[in-house]
Amino acid sequence: MALPSTVRAGAWLPSDQNFLRDWLDDLIERVKEKDRLGKTEELKPSVARLRDLINGDPKIYMLFNDMLWQLSHRETPTGFPQVKTVDQLLRLFNEAIQSAPAFNTSGLVGFPINAILNWAMGTQAGFAAFLDDKVNAALRYMLHEWSVYLESPESTYVLNDDPETGWFGEKALAAMPGFAQTFVCDPSAPHYGFTSWDDFFTRRLREGVRPVDTDPAVVTSAAESVPYRLAHDVQLRDTFWLKGQPYALDFMLDSAHKGADEPKPDAYVGGTVYQAFLSALNYHRWHSPVDGTVRAVRNIPGTYYSQTPAALCDTAAPDLSQGYIAHLAARAVVYIEATKPAVGLVGFVAIGMGEVSSCDVTVEPGDRVERGEQIGSFHYGGSSHCLVFGPGVDLDFIKVPDDENVLVNARVATLMR
Numbered sequence: 001m002a003l004p005s006t007v008r009a010g011a012w013l014p015s016d017q018n019f020l021r022d023w024l025d026d027l028i029e030r031v032k033e034k035d036r037l038g039k040t041e042e043l044k045p046s047v048a049r050l051r052d053l054i055n056g057d058p059k060i061y062m063l064f065n066d067m068l069w070q071l072s073h074r075e076t077p078t079g080f081p082q083v084k085t086v087d088q089l090l091r092l093f094n095e096a097i098q099s100a101p102a103f104n105t106s107g108l109v110g111f112p113i114n115a116i117l118n119w120a121m122g123t124q125a126g127f128a129a130f131l132d133d134k135v136n137a138a139l140r141y142m143l144h145e146w147s148v149y150l151e152s153p154e155s156t157y158v159l160n161d162d163p164e165t166g167w168f169g170e171k172a173l174a175a176m177p178g179f180a181q182t183f184v185c186d187p188s189a190p191h192y193g194f195t196s197w198d199d200f201f202t203r204r205l206r207e208g209v210r211p212v213d214t215d216p217a218v219v220t221s222a223a224e225s226v227p228y229r230l231a232h233d234v235q236l237r238d239t240f241w242l243k244g245q246p247y248a249l250d251f252m253l254d255s256a257h258k259g260a261d262e263p264k265p266d267a268y269v270g271g272t273v274y275q276a277f278l279s280a281l282n283y284h285r286w287h288s289p290v291d292g293t294v295r296a297v298r299n300i301p302g303t304y305y306s307q308t309p310a311a312l313c314d315t316a317a318p319d320l321s322q323g324y325i326a327h328l329a330a331r332a333v334v335y336i337e338a339t340k341p342a343v344g345l346v347g348f349v350a351i352g353m354g355e356v357s358s359c360d361v362t363v364e365p366g367d368r369v370e371r372g373e374q375i376g377s378f379h380y381g382g383s384s385h386c387l388v389f390g391p392g393v394d395l396d397f398i399k400v401p402d403d404e405n406v407l408v409n410a411r412v413a414t415l416m417r
Contacts, residue, residue, distance in 0.1 A: 019104075024082050024115060031091045046142035047094045053138045054086060060135060064089075066125035081119055092116050097146035100155040100197040102165040103172040113143075114305065114354040121307045130306040131328075139304045140330070143355060147198070150380050155197035156190075167200065168192055176281055182209050183283075201380050202284055210283075210409045212372030216340065217415040219290060219395065220371050222348055223385050224283045224408040225276035228322050230397055234388075236269050245308060245323030247273050252327050252349065252386070254300045261365060262296040262335060263345055270391035274413070276406065277322060278383040285377040287408050288369040289387060290338040290346055297361050302330040304354055322384050326351055332359035334375055342415055347388035348375070355380060372409045387412075 034040055043051060054064050064086050071081040083089050096112040120126045129135055149155055160166035168187075173179055183203045186193035194200040213220050231247055238246040249255075249265035252273075258264075278284060308324035330352040337345050350359040358379035363369060389395065395413040398406070406412055 020115060020118070021082070027092055027095060027112070027116075028082060028088070031088075031095055041094065043090060043094050044097060044142075044145060046138075046145040047090055047097070050093070050138040050142055051090050053134060057134065060129065060132060063125045063129035063132070067120045067123045067129060070123040070125055071119050083116060083120070089116065093142065097142065098149065100150060100158045102158045103167050103169065103175075104165060111354050117305050121305050122309075124309075127306070127309050130303055136301075136303050140301070143304065146355075147358060147379065150201075151196050151198040153196060156194065156200075158197065159191035159194055159200055182206060198379055202377050204285070205283060205408075210372075210407055212370075212409040213411045215411070215414070218371075218411045219343065219346075219387070219413040219415070220287070221276075221406045221408050221410050221412045222289045222375075222387060223276065223278055223286050223383075224405055225278045225385065226403055226405055227400055228275045228277050228384065229273075230275075231273045233270055234268065234273050236265060240308075240324055240327050245321070247323065248327060249388075253333060253347065253388075254298075257300070259296060259298060262298065262333075263347075267345065268347065268388050268390050271393065272389045272395065274387045274389075274397065275322060275326065276385060278378070278385070279405075282405070283408060284379075284383065285408075286348070286350060286375050286385070288336060288371055288373050288375050289348065289412070290336055290340070290343055291371050292336040292338040292343075292346070292369060294334060294363045294365055294367045294369060294375075295337050295345065296335040296365055297333070297363065299332045299359060299361065300330065302352075303328045304330065304352070322351075322353075325353060326384070326386055329353065330359065332361050332376065334361060334363065336369060336375075340415065342393065342417065344390045344393055347386075349386040349388065350376065350378065351384040351386070352378070353383055 042048075054060050068081070068083060068085065068089070071083075083092065093113060093116065096116065099112070101112065117126075121130060158165070158167055161168045163169045163171060166172060179185070180187050180192075182205065184206055185203065191200075194203070234247045234249055236248065236250045238248040240246060240248045240251065249268050253262075253265045253268075255265045303325070306325065306328055307321040326349065332350045334348045334350075335345055336348065350361075352359055359376065360379055361376040363375045369375060394416040396416050397413045398411060400406060
């Protein structure tokens, strides 16, 4: 398969680094303006909880302060770092979780918290901080509080027809051609009939617009996504945090906490992993890649803003860490026993990338699924996913140009024997 040599597939952060700098400057100025007007806001409960964790734990206090100190001594692609202190960092978080992402042609900031942390993630202190279990628990609580807002009617204010920033304005609809014909919506209703930002983000396809490939020898795309990597002869353990980020099945499938009904990762040793990445504008529901029976399902808690040290100064972190986060990020696994014996037990791994990272599985063990049937969705958050096949499953994968989407339900591979 022809895959991109450098990955910037998602467009969750802008390719124009000047836009990223200006966006963060505007957010910083918004917080300062509230201070000047005497309207300084109290921290939301989840942000206050993160503040108390930082101030109450000497290790975490050191790491958060040190990541900003380390950053202050080096120039980034957007100039010298804009976030100077932990207090400022928390105030920016507080502002971000009370808003919904607007559309922008110059560069969509679909990851506002990720944008605030973008360079800090790549420091030595940041690498340590965002692997800490207590930090990730506090971040999960903060992101949950934001998700409640994104599921509320108040978040619909960006679902308007403003020509520059509205999701149903001229420029946004040009970036999402055929939106009304593709997705279940009502253009004559307020906000196209969507009741919240999350309702818009998890929009449903109209019947028949993504037909399922019916060839019985075909494995279909489980999500609308750009291919990231195809790896053969995957191993139980490997150095997934180093350059190249090879897959380590033991950690990707979290064997230390697997349920009794889940296969051992050993069953996939020598097999194949296909990984692909969903962009900010993509359809974010998952569909079964095969006909079969769901054998096991599990949500795996994990990290939110950890990136591999090998990525160094990733301008769109964690895009260049997708192999790495397949082993550590918050994710979900669905095992499907294919009706076709030669395909065997397929592992689908949904991987959250920053922000809300909610992996919502909608099937249960024992359910019969047909190719193309919905099995779950990503709620607001960046997203990557893997299909895992056992050894001896001989598949011929499609070849696609760099950065081209493979539509959900379309052929991704053909069984050769």
